[in-house]
Amino acid sequence: EAGVTQFPSHSVIEKGQTVTLRCDPISGHDNLYWYRRVMGKEIKFLLHFVKESKQDESGMPNNRFLAERTGGTYSTLKVQPAELEDSGVYFCASSQWVGGGVYNEQFFGPGTRLTVL
Amino acid sequence: AQSVTQLGSHVSVSEGALVLLRCNYSSSVPPYLFWYVQYPNQGLQLLLKYTSAATLVKGINGFEAEFKKSETSFHLTKPSAHMSDAAEYFCAVTKRVNNDMRFGAGTRLTVKP
Numbered sequence: 595e596a597g598v599t600q601f602p603s604h605s606v607i608e609k610g611q612t613v614t615l616r617c618d619p620i621s622g623h624d625n626l627y628w629y630r631r632v633m634g635k636e637i638k639f640l641l642h643f644v645k646e647s648k649q650d651e652s653g654m655p656n657n658r659f660l661a662e663r664t665g666g667t668y669s670t671l672k673v674q675p676a677e678l679e680d681s682g683v684y685f686c687a688s689s690q691w692v693g694g695g696v697y698n699e700q701f702f703g704p705g706t707r708l709t710v711l
Numbered sequence: 712a713q714s715v716t717q718l719g720s721h722v723s724v725s726e727g728a729l730v731l732l733r734c735n736y737s738s739s740v741p742p743y744l745f746w747y748v749q750y751p752n753q754g755l756q757l758l759l760k761y762t763s764a765a766t767l768v769k770g771i772n773g774f775e776a777e778f779k780k781s782e783t784s785f786h787l788t789k790p791s792a793h794m795s796d797a798a799e800y801f802c803a804v805t806k807r808v809n810n811d812m813r814f815g816a817g818t819r820l821t822v823k824p
Contacts, residue, residue, distance in 0.1 A: 598754070627811055637755075637801065637814035650811060685755065700812065702747070702755035 596620070598703035600686050606709045612674040615706045619668070619688030625649075626669050627689075627700060628661060632682040640684075643669060644691060676710045683707050713738045713804045715785075717815035725823045730774075730789040732818045734802030737783065744785040745803040745812070746776055755801065761785060772796070797822045 599618045607613050619626050628640040640659070641651035645666035654661070658677070663669040673680055687700040718733040736742055746758040759770025766778040772795075776787045785802060802815040 629812075629814075634816075636816040637803075637812075639811040639813065642811050653811070687755075699757055699760070701757075704752070704754040 598686055598688050598701050600684075600703040600706050602706060603704065604707045604709075606711065607676055608711050609678055610675045612672065613676055613708060615671045615673075615684050615708070617669045617671070617686030617688075617703060619686070620701055622690065623688035623701075624666070624691040625689040625698075625700075626663060627687040628669070628671055629685040629687065630682050631685065631705075632679070637685065640671075673708075676708075678710050681708055681710045713742060713806050713813045715744075715802045715804050715813060715815040717800075717802050717818050719818055720816060721819050721821065723821040723823060724792045726794055727791050730787070730792045730796065730820065732787040732800050732802075732820065734776075734785045734787065734815060735783050736785060736802075736804050738804060738806060740806050742804045742806060744776075744778060745805075746770065746774070746785075746787045747801045747803060747814075749799045749801065749817075751798075758787070758800075792820075792822045794822050794824065796820060 601616045624645050626643040629637050631637040639653040642649045643663045646663050660672045683705040685705045686703045689698045689700045714737045716735045744761040747755040749755050759768045761768050761778045769775045774789045799817050799819045801817050803812040805812045
């Protein structure tokens with residue numbers, strides 16, 4: 595079974611440009627999460643989808659970031675326009691939704707390293 | 712709010728020595744706690760998790776962690792370090808199922824021959 599995949603693995607753009615990151619979760623996983631790690635700091639939560647709905651987007655830094663998950667499958671995270679401080683590694687994770695208070699492991703993708711010059 | 716603090720951004724041990732990576736948590740409700748490992752150019756891999764069952768949790772690759780409520784700690788240990796353990800380790804907390812995780816800043820483990 596394929597794991598969580600992310601594309602691209604690296605992206606180098608100039609300040610002011612637009613970048614779109616993609617995440618393909620494990621098939622059948624309703625939960626999809628985006629996280630970001632800025633250089634040397636902790637990994638921070640950005641948002642959480644349940645299927646196509648945004649469950650929690652409290653971690654999104656500002657309105658230059660737009661996440662979508664049309665059809666409840668893959669997700670995209672667009673940064674427009676990109677700023678220097680957006681540089682970092684963007685991780686995606688997915689998990690099953692079972693309910694009943696049962697914890698389900700979040701499986702992480704390899705991340706996309708974004709560099710804004 | 713939930714949070715974790717990892718003590719020591721870098722830890723260096725000799726091969727065969729004890730590995731101890733420290734994590735303290737803060738949580739307003741009984742937490743779920745995790746340790747993840749990231750090898751170079753790879754994603755985060757779950758080492759072990761505490762979800763309110765046994766307080767001593769055994770994970771992959773010989774790692775284990777003990778949940779100590781009185782100390783609000785969840786330190787990661789391995790009796791004997793191997794060269795292949797060199798990686799970055801992250802402690803994380805979540806307050807309920809299917810919730811987002813709060814990570815520590817990470818501890819980079821170096822293993823010397």
